[in-house]
Amino acid sequence: MSKKYLNRLSKLAIVAVVFSFTSCKEEGGLAPEYMPDMYRSPSIETYVDYGELRGNYSDTNYTNKMSARQPVKGTIHRGFLPYGYENTPEGYAAAGENLKNPIVFSDDILDDGKKLYGMFCVHCHGKTGQGDGTIVQRGKFPPIPVKFLPTLDLAEGKMFHTITYGKGLMGSHSPQLNKEERWKLVHFIRAKFMEKVPAITASVEVAVVEEAIVETVETVEEVIQTEANGH
Ligand code: HEC
Known part of the structure:
Protein backbone atom coordinates (compact mmCIF):
# COMPACT_ATOMS: atom_id res chain seq x y z
CA MET A 1 0.00 0.00 0.00
CA SER A 2 1.37 3.35 -0.89
CA LYS A 3 1.77 6.05 1.75
CA LYS A 4 -0.59 8.33 -0.16
CA TYR A 5 -3.30 5.68 -0.15
CA LEU A 6 -2.92 5.12 3.58
CA ASN A 7 -3.20 8.82 4.21
CA ARG A 8 -6.44 8.99 2.28
CA LEU A 9 -7.80 6.00 4.11
CA SER A 10 -7.13 7.52 7.53
CA LYS A 11 -8.86 10.74 6.47
CA LEU A 12 -11.86 8.73 5.37
CA ALA A 13 -11.88 6.89 8.69
CA ILE A 14 -11.96 10.17 10.61
CA VAL A 15 -14.87 11.43 8.50
CA ALA A 16 -16.72 8.15 9.12
CA VAL A 17 -16.24 8.37 12.88
CA VAL A 18 -17.40 11.98 13.04
CA PHE A 19 -20.39 11.13 10.86
CA SER A 20 -21.31 8.23 13.11
CA PHE A 21 -21.41 10.55 16.09
CA THR A 22 -23.56 13.17 14.46
CA SER A 23 -25.93 11.01 12.45
CA CYS A 24 -27.56 8.68 14.95
CA LYS A 25 -30.21 9.91 17.31
CA GLU A 26 -31.63 8.40 20.41
CA GLU A 27 -35.29 7.91 20.96
CA GLY A 28 -36.83 11.24 21.79
CA GLY A 29 -34.76 13.12 19.21
CA LEU A 30 -31.60 13.61 21.27
CA ALA A 31 -28.17 12.92 19.87
CA PRO A 32 -26.08 10.66 22.11
CA GLU A 33 -24.01 12.62 24.55
CA TYR A 34 -20.38 12.15 23.72
CA MET A 35 -19.19 13.52 27.05
CA PRO A 36 -22.29 13.85 29.22
CA ASP A 37 -20.37 15.54 32.01
CA MET A 38 -19.86 18.47 29.72
CA TYR A 39 -23.61 18.94 29.35
CA ARG A 40 -24.55 18.12 32.88
CA SER A 41 -21.97 18.90 35.47
CA PRO A 42 -21.47 16.05 37.94
CA SER A 43 -21.25 18.58 40.74
CA ILE A 44 -24.61 19.40 42.26
CA GLU A 45 -25.86 22.74 41.04
CA THR A 46 -28.68 24.78 42.49
CA TYR A 47 -32.10 24.56 40.84
CA VAL A 48 -30.92 22.16 38.11
CA ASP A 49 -33.36 19.43 37.14
CA TYR A 50 -31.11 16.46 36.44
CA GLY A 51 -33.66 14.65 34.30
CA GLU A 52 -33.97 17.53 31.88
CA LEU A 53 -31.65 18.36 29.05
CA ARG A 54 -32.45 21.28 26.78
CA GLY A 55 -36.15 20.96 27.43
CA ASN A 56 -36.21 17.17 26.96
CA TYR A 57 -36.79 14.77 29.79
CA SER A 58 -34.50 11.90 28.81
CA ASP A 59 -34.26 10.11 32.10
CA THR A 60 -37.44 10.02 34.12
CA ASN A 61 -35.58 8.50 37.07
CA TYR A 62 -33.86 11.79 37.54
CA THR A 63 -36.62 14.14 36.51
CA ASN A 64 -37.39 16.75 39.12
CA LYS A 65 -34.44 15.72 41.26
CA MET A 66 -33.29 19.19 42.16
CA SER A 67 -30.61 20.07 44.63
CA ALA A 68 -32.87 22.74 46.16
CA ARG A 69 -36.49 23.69 45.82
CA GLN A 70 -37.34 27.09 44.41
CA PRO A 71 -38.21 29.46 47.27
CA VAL A 72 -41.89 30.06 47.82
CA LYS A 73 -43.20 33.08 45.94
CA GLY A 74 -42.79 36.24 48.00
CA THR A 75 -39.86 34.85 50.02
CA ILE A 76 -37.48 37.51 51.27
CA HIS A 77 -33.97 36.79 52.36
CA ARG A 78 -32.87 37.18 55.96
CA GLY A 79 -31.99 40.69 57.04
CA PHE A 80 -33.70 42.22 54.01
CA LEU A 81 -36.62 44.57 54.47
CA PRO A 82 -38.61 45.21 51.33
CA TYR A 83 -39.06 48.81 50.22
CA GLY A 84 -42.78 49.41 50.43
CA TYR A 85 -43.19 52.08 47.75
CA GLU A 86 -43.90 51.30 44.13
CA ASN A 87 -41.98 52.73 41.24
CA THR A 88 -44.87 55.00 40.20
CA PRO A 89 -45.55 58.76 40.53
CA GLU A 90 -47.90 57.89 43.43
CA GLY A 91 -45.15 55.84 45.12
CA TYR A 92 -42.73 58.74 44.63
CA ALA A 93 -45.16 61.23 46.20
CA ALA A 94 -45.99 58.89 49.10
CA ALA A 95 -42.29 58.24 49.80
CA GLY A 96 -41.75 62.01 49.87
CA GLU A 97 -44.53 62.43 52.45
CA ASN A 98 -43.82 59.50 54.72
CA LEU A 99 -40.14 58.65 54.65
CA LYS A 100 -37.71 60.22 57.04
CA ASN A 101 -34.01 59.51 57.16
CA PRO A 102 -33.59 56.79 59.81
CA ILE A 103 -29.85 57.42 60.16
CA VAL A 104 -28.74 59.85 62.84
CA PHE A 105 -26.70 62.60 61.25
CA SER A 106 -23.06 62.89 62.27
CA ASP A 107 -19.67 63.84 60.87
CA ASP A 108 -18.85 60.17 60.29
CA ILE A 109 -22.03 59.70 58.30
CA LEU A 110 -21.14 62.78 56.26
CA ASP A 111 -17.70 61.28 55.53
CA ASP A 112 -19.25 57.98 54.43
CA GLY A 113 -21.72 59.87 52.24
CA LYS A 114 -18.90 61.85 50.68
CA LYS A 115 -17.00 58.67 49.77
CA LEU A 116 -20.09 57.07 48.26
CA TYR A 117 -20.90 60.24 46.31
CA GLY A 118 -17.37 60.22 44.90
CA MET A 119 -17.76 56.61 43.78
CA PHE A 120 -21.28 56.56 42.39
CA CYS A 121 -22.62 60.04 41.70
CA VAL A 122 -19.94 62.66 41.07
CA HIS A 123 -19.35 61.84 37.40
CA CYS A 124 -22.91 62.99 36.65
CA HIS A 125 -23.91 65.36 39.46
CA GLY A 126 -20.51 67.03 39.73
CA LYS A 127 -18.27 67.99 42.64
CA THR A 128 -20.59 70.80 43.71
CA GLY A 129 -23.83 69.01 42.89
CA GLN A 130 -24.65 71.33 40.00
CA GLY A 131 -24.92 68.59 37.41
CA ASP A 132 -21.56 69.32 35.83
CA GLY A 133 -19.83 65.98 36.30
CA THR A 134 -17.07 64.88 33.95
CA ILE A 135 -19.25 62.80 31.65
CA VAL A 136 -21.64 65.73 31.22
CA GLN A 137 -18.75 68.13 30.54
CA ARG A 138 -17.36 65.78 27.91
CA GLY A 139 -20.73 65.65 26.19
CA LYS A 140 -21.21 61.92 26.91
CA PHE A 141 -24.37 62.52 28.90
CA PRO A 142 -27.07 65.19 28.48
CA PRO A 143 -27.15 68.02 31.03
CA ILE A 144 -28.60 66.95 34.39
CA PRO A 145 -31.91 68.77 34.92
CA VAL A 146 -31.48 68.92 38.70
CA LYS A 147 -29.09 71.15 40.64
CA PHE A 148 -28.60 70.50 44.34
CA LEU A 149 -29.07 74.03 45.70
CA PRO A 150 -30.41 75.42 49.01
CA THR A 151 -33.44 76.61 47.03
CA LEU A 152 -34.25 73.09 45.78
CA ASP A 153 -37.43 71.96 47.45
CA LEU A 154 -37.06 68.19 47.48
CA ALA A 155 -38.21 65.91 50.29
CA GLU A 156 -35.63 63.42 51.53
CA GLY A 157 -38.05 60.54 50.91
CA LYS A 158 -38.23 61.53 47.24
CA MET A 159 -34.45 61.60 47.04
CA PHE A 160 -34.27 58.13 48.55
CA HIS A 161 -36.96 56.92 46.15
CA THR A 162 -35.03 58.27 43.15
CA ILE A 163 -31.75 56.66 44.25
CA THR A 164 -33.63 53.39 44.77
CA TYR A 165 -35.52 53.22 41.47
CA GLY A 166 -33.84 55.85 39.30
CA LYS A 167 -35.68 58.70 37.56
CA GLY A 168 -35.61 59.91 33.97
CA LEU A 169 -32.13 59.20 32.65
CA PHE A 193 -25.14 71.17 48.71
CA MET A 194 -28.63 72.02 49.91
CA GLU A 195 -27.52 73.45 53.24
CA LYS A 196 -30.09 71.37 55.07
CA VAL A 197 -28.22 70.06 58.09
CA PRO A 198 -30.53 68.24 60.49
CA ALA A 199 -31.04 70.28 63.69
CA ILE A 200 -30.09 67.51 66.10
CA THR A 201 -26.80 65.92 65.28
CA ALA A 202 -25.44 62.75 66.83
CA SER A 203 -22.58 64.63 68.47
CA VAL A 204 -25.08 66.96 70.17
CA GLU A 205 -27.09 63.96 71.33
CA VAL A 206 -23.98 62.28 72.67
CA ALA A 207 -22.97 65.49 74.46
CA VAL A 208 -26.41 65.74 76.08
CA VAL A 209 -26.23 62.12 77.25
CA GLU A 210 -22.68 62.65 78.55
CA GLU A 211 -23.78 65.75 80.45
CA ALA A 212 -26.64 63.80 82.02
CA ILE A 213 -24.25 61.04 83.10
CA VAL A 214 -21.85 63.55 84.67
CA GLU A 215 -24.75 65.20 86.53
CA THR A 216 -26.00 61.85 87.82
CA VAL A 217 -22.53 60.83 88.95
CA GLU A 218 -22.10 64.18 90.71
CA THR A 219 -25.44 63.79 92.46
CA VAL A 220 -24.61 60.26 93.55
CA GLU A 221 -21.24 61.44 94.86
CA GLU A 222 -22.93 64.27 96.75
CA VAL A 223 -25.40 61.85 98.34
CA ILE A 224 -22.58 59.52 99.38
CA GLN A 225 -20.66 62.48 100.78
CA THR A 226 -23.63 63.79 102.78
CA GLU A 227 -24.38 60.35 104.11
CA ALA A 228 -20.74 59.86 105.09
CA ASN A 229 -20.76 63.23 106.88
CA GLY A 230 -23.99 62.42 108.68
CA HIS A 231 -22.54 59.25 110.24
C1 HEC B 1 -25.63 58.66 34.80
C2 HEC B 1 -25.80 59.89 35.46
C3 HEC B 1 -26.27 59.89 36.89
C4 HEC B 1 -25.69 59.24 37.96
C5 HEC B 1 -24.49 58.32 37.98
C6 HEC B 1 -26.45 59.64 39.11
N1 HEC B 1 -27.48 60.47 38.75
FE1 HEC B 1 -28.79 61.32 40.00
N2 HEC B 1 -29.77 62.15 38.43
C7 HEC B 1 -29.38 62.03 37.12
C8 HEC B 1 -30.39 62.67 36.28
C9 HEC B 1 -30.36 62.75 34.77
C10 HEC B 1 -31.37 63.18 37.15
C11 HEC B 1 -32.64 63.92 36.80
C12 HEC B 1 -33.79 62.94 36.77
C13 HEC B 1 -35.07 63.58 36.28
O1 HEC B 1 -35.71 64.30 37.06
O2 HEC B 1 -35.40 63.35 35.13
C14 HEC B 1 -30.94 62.84 38.50
C15 HEC B 1 -31.63 63.21 39.64
C16 HEC B 1 -31.21 62.96 40.93
C17 HEC B 1 -31.87 63.41 42.13
C18 HEC B 1 -33.14 64.25 42.19
C19 HEC B 1 -34.25 63.30 42.38
C20 HEC B 1 -35.64 63.84 42.33
O3 HEC B 1 -36.48 63.21 42.95
O4 HEC B 1 -35.90 64.83 41.62
C21 HEC B 1 -31.17 62.93 43.19
C22 HEC B 1 -31.47 63.12 44.66
C23 HEC B 1 -30.06 62.18 42.65
N3 HEC B 1 -30.10 62.21 41.27
C24 HEC B 1 -29.13 61.54 43.43
C25 HEC B 1 -28.12 60.76 42.91
C26 HEC B 1 -27.20 60.02 43.73
C27 HEC B 1 -27.18 60.01 45.24
C28 HEC B 1 -26.37 59.38 42.87
C29 HEC B 1 -25.25 58.43 43.23
C30 HEC B 1 -25.62 57.27 43.97
C31 HEC B 1 -26.77 59.70 41.52
N4 HEC B 1 -27.82 60.55 41.59
C32 HEC B 1 -26.15 59.21 40.39
C33 HEC B 1 -28.26 61.40 36.65
C34 HEC B 1 -27.40 60.63 37.40
Missing part, protein backbone atom coordinates in the same frame (compact mmCIF):
# COMPACT_ATOMS: atom_id res chain seq x y z
CA MET A 170 -30.76 58.30 36.07
CA GLY A 171 -30.68 54.55 36.62
CA SER A 172 -31.54 52.65 39.78
CA HIS A 173 -28.73 52.44 42.30
CA SER A 174 -30.33 49.85 44.59
CA PRO A 175 -28.26 46.95 43.21
CA GLN A 176 -25.00 48.61 44.22
CA LEU A 177 -26.03 50.59 47.32
CA ASN A 178 -27.85 49.17 50.32
CA LYS A 179 -30.51 51.19 52.14
CA GLU A 180 -28.11 52.54 54.71
CA GLU A 181 -25.75 53.79 52.02
CA ARG A 182 -28.61 55.44 50.13
CA TRP A 183 -29.73 57.28 53.27
CA LYS A 184 -26.15 58.37 53.96
CA LEU A 185 -26.08 59.87 50.47
CA VAL A 186 -29.31 61.73 51.16
CA HIS A 187 -27.71 63.21 54.29
CA PHE A 188 -24.57 64.15 52.39
CA ILE A 189 -26.32 65.85 49.47
CA ARG A 190 -28.68 67.79 51.73
CA ALA A 191 -25.98 68.90 54.15
CA LYS A 192 -23.27 69.62 51.63
Whole structure:
Protein backbone atom coordinates (compact mmCIF):
# COMPACT_ATOMS: atom_id res chain seq x y z
CA MET A 1 0.00 0.00 0.00
CA SER A 2 1.37 3.35 -0.89
CA LYS A 3 1.77 6.05 1.75
CA LYS A 4 -0.59 8.33 -0.16
CA TYR A 5 -3.30 5.68 -0.15
CA LEU A 6 -2.92 5.12 3.58
CA ASN A 7 -3.20 8.82 4.21
CA ARG A 8 -6.44 8.99 2.28
CA LEU A 9 -7.80 6.00 4.11
CA SER A 10 -7.13 7.52 7.53
CA LYS A 11 -8.86 10.74 6.47
CA LEU A 12 -11.86 8.73 5.37
CA ALA A 13 -11.88 6.89 8.69
CA ILE A 14 -11.96 10.17 10.61
CA VAL A 15 -14.87 11.43 8.50
CA ALA A 16 -16.72 8.15 9.12
CA VAL A 17 -16.24 8.37 12.88
CA VAL A 18 -17.40 11.98 13.04
CA PHE A 19 -20.39 11.13 10.86
CA SER A 20 -21.31 8.23 13.11
CA PHE A 21 -21.41 10.55 16.09
CA THR A 22 -23.56 13.17 14.46
CA SER A 23 -25.93 11.01 12.45
CA CYS A 24 -27.56 8.68 14.95
CA LYS A 25 -30.21 9.91 17.31
CA GLU A 26 -31.63 8.40 20.41
CA GLU A 27 -35.29 7.91 20.96
CA GLY A 28 -36.83 11.24 21.79
CA GLY A 29 -34.76 13.12 19.21
CA LEU A 30 -31.60 13.61 21.27
CA ALA A 31 -28.17 12.92 19.87
CA PRO A 32 -26.08 10.66 22.11
CA GLU A 33 -24.01 12.62 24.55
CA TYR A 34 -20.38 12.15 23.72
CA MET A 35 -19.19 13.52 27.05
CA PRO A 36 -22.29 13.85 29.22
CA ASP A 37 -20.37 15.54 32.01
CA MET A 38 -19.86 18.47 29.72
CA TYR A 39 -23.61 18.94 29.35
CA ARG A 40 -24.55 18.12 32.88
CA SER A 41 -21.97 18.90 35.47
CA PRO A 42 -21.47 16.05 37.94
CA SER A 43 -21.25 18.58 40.74
CA ILE A 44 -24.61 19.40 42.26
CA GLU A 45 -25.86 22.74 41.04
CA THR A 46 -28.68 24.78 42.49
CA TYR A 47 -32.10 24.56 40.84
CA VAL A 48 -30.92 22.16 38.11
CA ASP A 49 -33.36 19.43 37.14
CA TYR A 50 -31.11 16.46 36.44
CA GLY A 51 -33.66 14.65 34.30
CA GLU A 52 -33.97 17.53 31.88
CA LEU A 53 -31.65 18.36 29.05
CA ARG A 54 -32.45 21.28 26.78
CA GLY A 55 -36.15 20.96 27.43
CA ASN A 56 -36.21 17.17 26.96
CA TYR A 57 -36.79 14.77 29.79
CA SER A 58 -34.50 11.90 28.81
CA ASP A 59 -34.26 10.11 32.10
CA THR A 60 -37.44 10.02 34.12
CA ASN A 61 -35.58 8.50 37.07
CA TYR A 62 -33.86 11.79 37.54
CA THR A 63 -36.62 14.14 36.51
CA ASN A 64 -37.39 16.75 39.12
CA LYS A 65 -34.44 15.72 41.26
CA MET A 66 -33.29 19.19 42.16
CA SER A 67 -30.61 20.07 44.63
CA ALA A 68 -32.87 22.74 46.16
CA ARG A 69 -36.49 23.69 45.82
CA GLN A 70 -37.34 27.09 44.41
CA PRO A 71 -38.21 29.46 47.27
CA VAL A 72 -41.89 30.06 47.82
CA LYS A 73 -43.20 33.08 45.94
CA GLY A 74 -42.79 36.24 48.00
CA THR A 75 -39.86 34.85 50.02
CA ILE A 76 -37.48 37.51 51.27
CA HIS A 77 -33.97 36.79 52.36
CA ARG A 78 -32.87 37.18 55.96
CA GLY A 79 -31.99 40.69 57.04
CA PHE A 80 -33.70 42.22 54.01
CA LEU A 81 -36.62 44.57 54.47
CA PRO A 82 -38.61 45.21 51.33
CA TYR A 83 -39.06 48.81 50.22
CA GLY A 84 -42.78 49.41 50.43
CA TYR A 85 -43.19 52.08 47.75
CA GLU A 86 -43.90 51.30 44.13
CA ASN A 87 -41.98 52.73 41.24
CA THR A 88 -44.87 55.00 40.20
CA PRO A 89 -45.55 58.76 40.53
CA GLU A 90 -47.90 57.89 43.43
CA GLY A 91 -45.15 55.84 45.12
CA TYR A 92 -42.73 58.74 44.63
CA ALA A 93 -45.16 61.23 46.20
CA ALA A 94 -45.99 58.89 49.10
CA ALA A 95 -42.29 58.24 49.80
CA GLY A 96 -41.75 62.01 49.87
CA GLU A 97 -44.53 62.43 52.45
CA ASN A 98 -43.82 59.50 54.72
CA LEU A 99 -40.14 58.65 54.65
CA LYS A 100 -37.71 60.22 57.04
CA ASN A 101 -34.01 59.51 57.16
CA PRO A 102 -33.59 56.79 59.81
CA ILE A 103 -29.85 57.42 60.16
CA VAL A 104 -28.74 59.85 62.84
CA PHE A 105 -26.70 62.60 61.25
CA SER A 106 -23.06 62.89 62.27
CA ASP A 107 -19.67 63.84 60.87
CA ASP A 108 -18.85 60.17 60.29
CA ILE A 109 -22.03 59.70 58.30
CA LEU A 110 -21.14 62.78 56.26
CA ASP A 111 -17.70 61.28 55.53
CA ASP A 112 -19.25 57.98 54.43
CA GLY A 113 -21.72 59.87 52.24
CA LYS A 114 -18.90 61.85 50.68
CA LYS A 115 -17.00 58.67 49.77
CA LEU A 116 -20.09 57.07 48.26
CA TYR A 117 -20.90 60.24 46.31
CA GLY A 118 -17.37 60.22 44.90
CA MET A 119 -17.76 56.61 43.78
CA PHE A 120 -21.28 56.56 42.39
CA CYS A 121 -22.62 60.04 41.70
CA VAL A 122 -19.94 62.66 41.07
CA HIS A 123 -19.35 61.84 37.40
CA CYS A 124 -22.91 62.99 36.65
CA HIS A 125 -23.91 65.36 39.46
CA GLY A 126 -20.51 67.03 39.73
CA LYS A 127 -18.27 67.99 42.64
CA THR A 128 -20.59 70.80 43.71
CA GLY A 129 -23.83 69.01 42.89
CA GLN A 130 -24.65 71.33 40.00
CA GLY A 131 -24.92 68.59 37.41
CA ASP A 132 -21.56 69.32 35.83
CA GLY A 133 -19.83 65.98 36.30
CA THR A 134 -17.07 64.88 33.95
CA ILE A 135 -19.25 62.80 31.65
CA VAL A 136 -21.64 65.73 31.22
CA GLN A 137 -18.75 68.13 30.54
CA ARG A 138 -17.36 65.78 27.91
CA GLY A 139 -20.73 65.65 26.19
CA LYS A 140 -21.21 61.92 26.91
CA PHE A 141 -24.37 62.52 28.90
CA PRO A 142 -27.07 65.19 28.48
CA PRO A 143 -27.15 68.02 31.03
CA ILE A 144 -28.60 66.95 34.39
CA PRO A 145 -31.91 68.77 34.92
CA VAL A 146 -31.48 68.92 38.70
CA LYS A 147 -29.09 71.15 40.64
CA PHE A 148 -28.60 70.50 44.34
CA LEU A 149 -29.07 74.03 45.70
CA PRO A 150 -30.41 75.42 49.01
CA THR A 151 -33.44 76.61 47.03
CA LEU A 152 -34.25 73.09 45.78
CA ASP A 153 -37.43 71.96 47.45
CA LEU A 154 -37.06 68.19 47.48
CA ALA A 155 -38.21 65.91 50.29
CA GLU A 156 -35.63 63.42 51.53
CA GLY A 157 -38.05 60.54 50.91
CA LYS A 158 -38.23 61.53 47.24
CA MET A 159 -34.45 61.60 47.04
CA PHE A 160 -34.27 58.13 48.55
CA HIS A 161 -36.96 56.92 46.15
CA THR A 162 -35.03 58.27 43.15
CA ILE A 163 -31.75 56.66 44.25
CA THR A 164 -33.63 53.39 44.77
CA TYR A 165 -35.52 53.22 41.47
CA GLY A 166 -33.84 55.85 39.30
CA LYS A 167 -35.68 58.70 37.56
CA GLY A 168 -35.61 59.91 33.97
CA LEU A 169 -32.13 59.20 32.65
CA MET A 170 -30.76 58.30 36.07
CA GLY A 171 -30.68 54.55 36.62
CA SER A 172 -31.54 52.65 39.78
CA HIS A 173 -28.73 52.44 42.30
CA SER A 174 -30.33 49.85 44.59
CA PRO A 175 -28.26 46.95 43.21
CA GLN A 176 -25.00 48.61 44.22
CA LEU A 177 -26.03 50.59 47.32
CA ASN A 178 -27.85 49.17 50.32
CA LYS A 179 -30.51 51.19 52.14
CA GLU A 180 -28.11 52.54 54.71
CA GLU A 181 -25.75 53.79 52.02
CA ARG A 182 -28.61 55.44 50.13
CA TRP A 183 -29.73 57.28 53.27
CA LYS A 184 -26.15 58.37 53.96
CA LEU A 185 -26.08 59.87 50.47
CA VAL A 186 -29.31 61.73 51.16
CA HIS A 187 -27.71 63.21 54.29
CA PHE A 188 -24.57 64.15 52.39
CA ILE A 189 -26.32 65.85 49.47
CA ARG A 190 -28.68 67.79 51.73
CA ALA A 191 -25.98 68.90 54.15
CA LYS A 192 -23.27 69.62 51.63
CA PHE A 193 -25.14 71.17 48.71
CA MET A 194 -28.63 72.02 49.91
CA GLU A 195 -27.52 73.45 53.24
CA LYS A 196 -30.09 71.37 55.07
CA VAL A 197 -28.22 70.06 58.09
CA PRO A 198 -30.53 68.24 60.49
CA ALA A 199 -31.04 70.28 63.69
CA ILE A 200 -30.09 67.51 66.10
CA THR A 201 -26.80 65.92 65.28
CA ALA A 202 -25.44 62.75 66.83
CA SER A 203 -22.58 64.63 68.47
CA VAL A 204 -25.08 66.96 70.17
CA GLU A 205 -27.09 63.96 71.33
CA VAL A 206 -23.98 62.28 72.67
CA ALA A 207 -22.97 65.49 74.46
CA VAL A 208 -26.41 65.74 76.08
CA VAL A 209 -26.23 62.12 77.25
CA GLU A 210 -22.68 62.65 78.55
CA GLU A 211 -23.78 65.75 80.45
CA ALA A 212 -26.64 63.80 82.02
CA ILE A 213 -24.25 61.04 83.10
CA VAL A 214 -21.85 63.55 84.67
CA GLU A 215 -24.75 65.20 86.53
CA THR A 216 -26.00 61.85 87.82
CA VAL A 217 -22.53 60.83 88.95
CA GLU A 218 -22.10 64.18 90.71
CA THR A 219 -25.44 63.79 92.46
CA VAL A 220 -24.61 60.26 93.55
CA GLU A 221 -21.24 61.44 94.86
CA GLU A 222 -22.93 64.27 96.75
CA VAL A 223 -25.40 61.85 98.34
CA ILE A 224 -22.58 59.52 99.38
CA GLN A 225 -20.66 62.48 100.78
CA THR A 226 -23.63 63.79 102.78
CA GLU A 227 -24.38 60.35 104.11
CA ALA A 228 -20.74 59.86 105.09
CA ASN A 229 -20.76 63.23 106.88
CA GLY A 230 -23.99 62.42 108.68
CA HIS A 231 -22.54 59.25 110.24
C1 HEC B 1 -25.63 58.66 34.80
C2 HEC B 1 -25.80 59.89 35.46
C3 HEC B 1 -26.27 59.89 36.89
C4 HEC B 1 -25.69 59.24 37.96
C5 HEC B 1 -24.49 58.32 37.98
C6 HEC B 1 -26.45 59.64 39.11
N1 HEC B 1 -27.48 60.47 38.75
FE1 HEC B 1 -28.79 61.32 40.00
N2 HEC B 1 -29.77 62.15 38.43
C7 HEC B 1 -29.38 62.03 37.12
C8 HEC B 1 -30.39 62.67 36.28
C9 HEC B 1 -30.36 62.75 34.77
C10 HEC B 1 -31.37 63.18 37.15
C11 HEC B 1 -32.64 63.92 36.80
C12 HEC B 1 -33.79 62.94 36.77
C13 HEC B 1 -35.07 63.58 36.28
O1 HEC B 1 -35.71 64.30 37.06
O2 HEC B 1 -35.40 63.35 35.13
C14 HEC B 1 -30.94 62.84 38.50
C15 HEC B 1 -31.63 63.21 39.64
C16 HEC B 1 -31.21 62.96 40.93
C17 HEC B 1 -31.87 63.41 42.13
C18 HEC B 1 -33.14 64.25 42.19
C19 HEC B 1 -34.25 63.30 42.38
C20 HEC B 1 -35.64 63.84 42.33
O3 HEC B 1 -36.48 63.21 42.95
O4 HEC B 1 -35.90 64.83 41.62
C21 HEC B 1 -31.17 62.93 43.19
C22 HEC B 1 -31.47 63.12 44.66
C23 HEC B 1 -30.06 62.18 42.65
N3 HEC B 1 -30.10 62.21 41.27
C24 HEC B 1 -29.13 61.54 43.43
C25 HEC B 1 -28.12 60.76 42.91
C26 HEC B 1 -27.20 60.02 43.73
C27 HEC B 1 -27.18 60.01 45.24
C28 HEC B 1 -26.37 59.38 42.87
C29 HEC B 1 -25.25 58.43 43.23
C30 HEC B 1 -25.62 57.27 43.97
C31 HEC B 1 -26.77 59.70 41.52
N4 HEC B 1 -27.82 60.55 41.59
C32 HEC B 1 -26.15 59.21 40.39
C33 HEC B 1 -28.26 61.40 36.65
C34 HEC B 1 -27.40 60.63 37.40
